Amino acid sequence: MAAPVRMATLGCASIAWRRMLASMAAHPDVELVAVASRDRAKAERFAARFACEPVTGYDELLARDDIEAVYVPLPVMLHAEWVEHALRAGLHVLCEKPLAGCFAETERLVKLAQQLDLTLMESLMFTRHSQHHTVRELVGAGTIGEIRGLTADFGFPPRPPTDMRYHPVGGGALTEIGVYPVRTALLYLGDGVQVVGATARRDRRLGVDLSGSALLVGPDGTPAHLTWGMEHGYRSAYELWGSSGRIVVEWAYTPPASHAPVIRIEQQDRREWRTLPPDDQFGNVLTTFVRAVRTGREGDLQGEEVLRLADLMQRVRDAVVALPGGSDE
Template sequence: MTKLRIGILGASDIAFRRFLPALQKNSFFEYTCVAIANFEERNVTKFGDVQYFVSEKSIEKAENFKDTFNGTIYNSYEELLSSDNIDAVYIPLPPALHYHWAKKALENGKHVLLEKPSTTNLEDTKNLLKIAKQKKLAIHENYAFCYHGQVQKIREIIASGEIGEVRQIRTAFGFPYRGSSDFRYDQSLGGGALLDCGGYPVKLSTMLLGNESQITTASLNMARGHNVDLFGSATLQNHEGITSHISFGMDNFYKCELEIWGSNGYLLAPRIFTAPANLKVTLFLNNGQEKVLEVPEDDQFLGSLNHFSNCITDEATRLNTYSEIEIQSQHVHDIFIKSQNGVFNR
């Protein structure tokens, strides 16, 4: 089988550490190139010295990509996207840049794997999906945790009735302050806790409650110095009245967990979102008898790549994925809207 050629926009750390090692284990795609932004494309401060520094740093990182994973280097995003040498593109840029470059990729006939969130607003997400549908191209939002074996194991435990009927879900994802230079604290780059760590518990809650679930309450806490939300919470509810309480933050002690409380027991997954490929994940189940369950090592980035390839080859998977991306964007939009009456500044 001829492999599909995939390129990367931006020599990002996550592309180097997680994406490309997973790609090497995937039989569908072949890595061909990475692009660094030219002067006009670079979305940074206008001061010349900083501009030059960022450019030099990008070149250095791209050279490291080439030395480690081979492939070629393009000195422009536009040049890569218009090239006949790639069939698909991975976009790990800051969120505010997703819509612009994903749109150009789709218009150039490329399948798109986007780092989360798909875009920074519902309208842009819908526009991308409209273009993808018209051109019959795949677009996939890289919430890689969905494809880790522990998620399937959790579904099996729920279905088995080991914890009885699900009464409530609680899930949280947050990490300590990363410093003001991180793009997450820059509103113009699509920063903010909800768009970053908040999307994870929203996505997981939707998977467990069902696509018809709705946002019922939401609260965001803003930082005056950065003009972005630093932490927040929300509640999702499905048609059966089952709720999921989510918490998220990027000014918090580290937490990355899921708890499902049932009529006869509970299940705890303490590393639900960020399990590295070489980690055996541990789940804790208590239904009157405490059980420790081990889930084998699993590369969730590889799982996400496999799903992306299925989006390309299978129309039903592609259409379902469009729907899931829109639902996710709708939920995030609803949290923004519902939190407007309860935004707290710190």
């Protein structure tokens, strides 16, 4: 049996505190060695909770000889810099989504990882949840006929003004939140998705977009209407409308590991609410990452996934028309 992958965390983000480090600590094939922050007190607080070593400074962490891989939950616009540093230090990298703020940077990092024969994986965890595999099986079985349309929505209420999402280094709503509905479109419409148009409501004072929407079409003309934002009542759902029914995924993107998902199947003469087994999407991400690190396989597949999403995200970003309503102060 292979030894656990010795991992460290580059940054003390909220997602690391709330979800990923707990999954690392519980995963039998991962050993959490250290956590780094530029703030010593923050590193110590994280390390005390997750039983690992605190490190002050990111370069200091990357210089260690007792780790094989790093998890990068830094703000989006810092990803490219520190992912590159980690790869050049000979470390495998699991990075929070999206991997970088634009397609060109993403492509450069994927190529670098391939050249160095290292695993580089984007932690877009919802795609690893089994509920979406079930939905794809239902669609493949013809449960709702042929897909005629897709809607996907992800939004949550405003956070405190100090939240990194409201700072340019956080990337804004499209980069931070819109990536979920955009990835959903790829999941069900496949390759060849085109961007018809996109909008964003931007706060000029903060320098970021707060919400947005996009209309995409698949290669056969199937439309996808996507919305996202961080100034909404909470919603995390998508719906597939077929030629003979609908499937609604009611908690699509952020279900906790203890949650038993419910999907709604509607046909002409019946409705069914199907309860599925709980699943740990963060644990599943780690399992996939460990397998790639240990076997050397799946690296090309991971790169293809990352680049497909980055390409579509860039085309949505390029199509955005800014809407009035943001603050000018």
